[in-house]
Amino acid sequence: MRDDLADGHTEELEDAMCSLAASAGLCFAATFHESPAGDGTAFAELTAELRRADAHHVVVPSLDHLAGQTIPRDLLIAKLAHDAAARVWTIEDCSEVRTAS
Template sequence: MKPLIYGYMRLFSDVTDQQVYATEQEMRRFAQAAGFQLAAVFHDVESGSHEAFYELGVALRRADAHDVVLPSLPHLSTNDVLQDALLDCLEDRFQAQVHVLATPATQDNLSPADKR
């Protein structure tokens, strides 16, 4: 059985369903190519909400999984301090290795202000 990997993304208000689907497919392709099984993708939809992030942590512990894939780091937060804190939480608290996709499709799913 392949090790599990979980995805996490923030759904920005200006992102279409097609862009979300394309990003999830990128995550699936990454997981398959890296030898993982993508177990689930968690989505936070409200600005400032981290409910799905915390659900991700519960899933990691429950499954004893240690890998997370993100479309880009701004999906954790566009605030650098909070982004670092959430990244530390994944790496230290949940002992997760964080994999960040860096493809044009994932960059399309950022709000224009975040494409820096």
């Protein structure tokens, strides 16, 4: 979750992500917070934890929480798929948006 986009609604967004995960039969384990500086630390920690836990799903409020621009966002989604065989879900759509091949 990008804290700068949460706009003071962090708890509500986390509740919505937990609800989406539960409705999809997933176990919501943790929220990774990316600082406004956006140095990628949270993304690296997320990827490492997905591999460590052999987990394959990421829930975000919207794709903007991965990255603000389309090309970097698509690269990050592809990296999650490649490095951790992860799928990305958004509460924005309440749906799965990408599936790893």
